[in-house]
Amino acid sequence: MANLAAVVGIGQTSYTTKRDDVSIAGLVREAAVNALDDAGLTFKDIDAVILGKAPDMFEGVIMPEIYLTDALGCNGKPMLRVHTAGSVGGSTALVAASHVQSGTFKRVLTVAFEKQSESNAMWALSNPQPFSTHLNAGAGGYFAPIIREYIRRSGAPDEVGIKVAVKDRLHGARNPLAHLQLPDITMEEVAESFMLWDPIRYLESCPSSDGACAMVIANEELADKASKRPAWIRGVAMRSEPTMYAGREEVNPQAGRDCAADVYAQAGIKDPRQDLDVAEVYVPFSWYEPMWLENLGFAPKGEGWKLTMEGATSLIDGGDIPWNPSGGVLSSNPIGASGMIRFAEAARQVRNDAGDHQVPGAKLALGHAYGGGAQFYAMWVVGSEKS
Amino acid sequence: MKEIAIVGYQQSDCVSDAGALNEVELIIPVLERVFEQVGISNAQDVDFVCSGSCDYLQGAAFAFVLGVDALGAVPPIKESHVEMDAAWAFYESILKIRMGHADSALIYGFGKSSPGELPIVLSQQLDPYYLAPQWVDTISLAALQARLMLDQGKITERDMAEVVARSRRNALNNPHAQLKGDVTADEVLAEETYLSPLRKADICPVSDGASAAVICTVEKAQEWGLPYAVITGIDHIIESHNPGMRDLTDSVSTRKAAENAGMGEGKVDVAEFYAPFSHQEIILTRALGLGDDTSINPSGGVLAGNLMMASGLSRIGEVFNRIVRGEADRGLAHTTSGPCLQHNLVAILEKGEAA
Amino acid sequence: MSEEKSMSEQHEIITGIEAPIYLKYNFTAGAAPTRFLAQLKKGKLTGQCRAEPGAPVYVPPRGSCPATGLPTEQEVEVSDKATVQSFTIVHIPIPGNPIEPPFVVANLVADGANISFIHLMSECDNAEVHIGQRVQAIWKPEDEWDYAMDNIKYFKPIDEPDVPVEQIGKLPVTGLEG
């Protein structure tokens, strides 16, 4: 079996449209130093660095680990670069964990980032190639028809997407690092916001952010001696399926269901809504909350939206299973880092270190990321106890 | 710690232009052969899959996504990707097996470098403020490195030409090689310089293609009844990005990675280096203190064909091939990334005990 | 140092740069897409599948049957009539595309195919577009045909009964009635 490993340090930058005060190295470095400070460590204490980000075209720096070696104190150490599309932040955390869980390393640093302001994500995601139709208007254009099909199947009312958009922004207003700070947002405001890709409205979409997230992951012996409470890694799972194949279930992808089943089995979770205290789930468009509630087994098929409408996923409404108390991807989206932020925020919750967005007494949390056309999944479950 | 072995390795021919083939069409034939070699149907029969590729080679974001279409990933599989040479996907896969989440793994790398101007494309992996905006290409940086060695009397142009001549001759026995021939050092030296002090022959060609390997626990290899080579050690180390801060005439990180991988614990019969430039092979050989009793780049190395993003995995595959064919008992495979040998990986492979 | 001078120096401080990165590629369509595009140049919409009975038909083909990872060697002609599997009404411009918003981009499954492709819908009331709706290709004039999916300008609704949702993606080349 895998060796025990735990998150012993977490560092983030604040998230914003444009971090015009730092270089790419400076941005990444800030999260790394914050994670080391949180762990009471320095770069000398780190055995390897695992770096993640989404496509190199966002910053126009090919294989940026090569240039970022010095900023991450990695000269003379192993450096690995992960890229699994939008799930990369989560996948990177999993690869970092495997460095320790394999018994190969004692303590590693993992960092994920995006400095989207250096380019234009829409351009980078839909740069037209010869011989192909150029109609894929960014991620929203891809996901909108899938959302429409979910609405048709479930019969969910229009307010569901609006409610998630409001809930996550109210959560984000409790998180000083969140990009969007909208403490007064209302259902009306979201409903009246510009329709981008029908049925996705502007305020039902994630922002485009600069930012970085970092974690220090240590083995059992070092985690036992950590200065702050560790978040023990209780389960890790990843799944992929092809983007398009005949008969693919796009609304409720099998890769997501299988990945969840795998990570729950490792963590001893039978009923995720009952057994987990909080979840940080990759929801870049508001309708993906009800969709993932079903995909991840928190609600029966077709009924995810009911949990949302009941307030079950709202920290502020005192829901039994808060989703994205940090504000989630809807409040901050530095793409390459977004998955790692989910993983790190799950860890903050079980370390009882999430400030104003702490779920009281959280002991077991899910971190989730997905990417591509929702065909890549990465998940972990972290707990305040070893088992 | 679990003993892990390689049980299969296949690659495409190194070709200067794969023509109409797209990524998935490059990968499928290689995977078909490695599945056949190991006796499995597709990626469903291994526990983990990891690949290496680079979007900028062909100029498309998420190039690796198409790779999944070659795997038979329905039902969904455990899969990951590094934006690095597939040798690092190999490394990640080993960690996955060591942690007990897999007993077997498929690793593949692919690249179609022909559509772009590779040395200029790769200039954009340099520091984005000081170096990339100057468009310093990778060949020019290597030429600076070669001149340092020449000026310091560490090598002669003839030493470099001899590396080239040996590569061409060795490649005669490599069915996948792009450049091969019975060439002498004198003939190489008779060529004019291209990017002085480098001649064209000192520089690896641009190649399109793919490679794939299957690894598993030794127990699994024995259960499958396959010949195998045990991976007894593997490590990789990156150095400072600033070429001015490094001793470019040595490769400290290769030496340290080889030590950590346990190179010194036995004789090295064969070494396959990822040396895209002739002088770099000399740097690497010396950094590891290898002598006449080690066969260096018997495949011809990457001077005979360089499948970007797959060549590192190919070095491992070439050593594996020689061990299972009984030509070597123990070998070393090396991979590099970044300008002037900035990042280096070393794996040690040994003949497995008969089942 | 005078205050004035330090002000002017402040003004000159560089905090950002523009870094143009333009790379040239010679893009090559894959072998499978090339066969598909060659048929489009003749005004035919084709799909590809594994050479085995009942194998799913992919339009456009990309070189493999993704579910199995096997090459799609068999070419089959599909209809230019299709069914709306889902759609979005896009209200923002697509970079590098001249179409004015709002416009409908639909996931369409051609009769005889088993997977959807995306294309424009036009000559329709955006508010009336719905899942299961029947549409047909409107082709450009023959002398403008090239190796491109754009040979089909858009799809427009036709007067045929809606396809039940369970049957979308499963129709034979002859359509619902066939």
Place this chain on the structure above:
Amino acid sequence: MSQPDILNQAFELGFTYTRSTGPVVGRFLTELKKRNIVGIKASDGRVVVPPMEYDPDTAEALSDFVAVGQEGEVVSFAWVKHPREAHPMDKPFAWALIKLDGADVPMVHCIAAKQESDVSTGARVKAVWADDTIGFITDIRCFELVKE
């Protein structure tokens, strides 16, 4: 199955990235705009040009700027007979590692020279400035040989 025709089409993948520099890179570029060159002191006291943000050996953030000369010595060079379109010159030129006076670590830049034999390791070179300096690495248009 017959080999299909090959369909080729040229395309350009491009974007003008807007990079923020942070204080260290920004300081260097600001000085370039004023036609000055500054380096930074690494933890071991070596002066590095252009200034690195972080020390490779200690990982410390660096901040101790040092003015260096506009002349220096060629540490190594590569003669480009066939300049590429992206290269800074369309005639043959040299890429070089140049150690500026007052610096300990060489920097990569280009040298304009008529022919390869004019350049040698150890040769003295001096910076040639662009007509308009804007705060970019190419404000130093190139280096040229100093006539002894």
